[in-house]
Amino acid sequence: MNTETEPCTSCKKSEKWRDDFPIEWEGDNxxxxxxxxxxxxxxxxxxxxxxxxxxxxxxxxxxxxxxxxLLGSSDDLKANSSALFRYPTAKDPCIAVRTGEGKLVxxxxxxxxxxxxxxxxxxEQSLFCPCHNGxxxxxQGAPIAGPPTRPLPRIRLxxxxxxxxxxxxxx
Amino acid sequence: xxxxxxxxxxxxxxLFLVATTVVIQLWLLTVSxxxxxxxxxxxxxxxxxxxxxxxxxxxxxxxxxFRFDRQIRSSK
Numbered sequence: 001m002n003t004e005t006e007p008c009t010s011c012k013k014s015e016k017w018r019d020d021f022p023i024e025w026e027g028d029n030x031x032x033x034x035x036x037x038x039x040x041x042x043x044x045x046x047x048x049x050x051x052x053x054x055x056x057x058x059x060x061x062x063x064x065x066x067x068x069x070l071l072g073s074s075d076d077l078k079a080n081s082s083a084l085f086r087y088p089t090a091k092d093p094c095i096a097v098r099t100g101e102g103k104l105v106x107x108x109x110x111x112x113x114x115x116x117x118x119x120x121x122x123x124e125q126s127l128f129c130p131c132h133n134g135x136x137x138x139x140q141g142a143p144i145a146g147p148p149t150r151p152l153p154r155i156r157l158x159x160x161x162x163x164x165x166x167x168x169x170x171x
Numbered sequence: 172x173x174x175x176x177x178x179x180x181x182x183x184x185x186l187f188l189v190a191t192t193v194v195i196q197l198w199l200l201t202v203s204x205x206x207x208x209x210x211x212x213x214x215x216x217x218x219x220x221x222x223x224x225x226x227x228x229x230x231x232x233x234x235x236x237f238r239f240d241r242q243i244r245s246s247k
Contacts, residue, residue, distance in 0.1 A: 058215050
């Protein structure tokens with residue numbers, strides 16, 4: 001007697017379950033692809049933001065390195081000689097060179113190959129890295145011989161009132 | 172082929188495209204970090220701009236996915 005009604009109630013329960021979760025198997029794949037695109041776009045947003053944070057953070061760091069620092073008297077640095085100093089922090093060794101023509105230039109002393117200290121080579125009028133025979137020109141700090149491929153970071157100098165000041169570290 | 176099946180293939184293609192651009196963005200970020208540590212600051216802003224362009228492409232594709240999805244649902 002009741003046997004006719006019982007399957008119907010279980011059938012209704014099953015239908016209710018399907019109403020709560022109406023996504024079919026194919027549709028389920030469809031949804032997860034869409035969700036994946038959404039997730040990847042969110043990741044893309046984070047990566048773009050991280051890139052901008054890196055770029056703007058470097059600007060702030062660079063601005064911090066634009067402090068003016070007294071290096072010494074102009075008379076102390078004769079023509080065709082060099083002097084060592086640290087700029088912008090005590091951990092950044094640099095070299096200032098007064099060329100034979102009297103031009104004053106300064107670069108980071110850290111070789112861009114494997115971070116050895118470069119020295120001034122009077123005979124060749126260049127900066128020489130003794131570790132792997134790397135050589136940089138004095139005009140731009142560009143590599144001219146040996147394994148280095150990147151130029152030395154330049155330090156902008158200013159001569160005023162008979163004094164030499166380091167004013168900025170260029171990239 | 173039903174519209175839903177076409178949509179599945181289309182979404183798979185879009186998914187691969189978005190995944191590729193995200194990998195390129197990841198590479199750009201790695202290069203930026205390396206440039207930051209080596210002091211080559213000139214490359215950072217162009218890298219960030221390129222990353223933003225890729226983000227815009229991804230956002231456009233995502234918008235297309237949502238529009239397509241809305242069309243499918245409204246046509247049911």
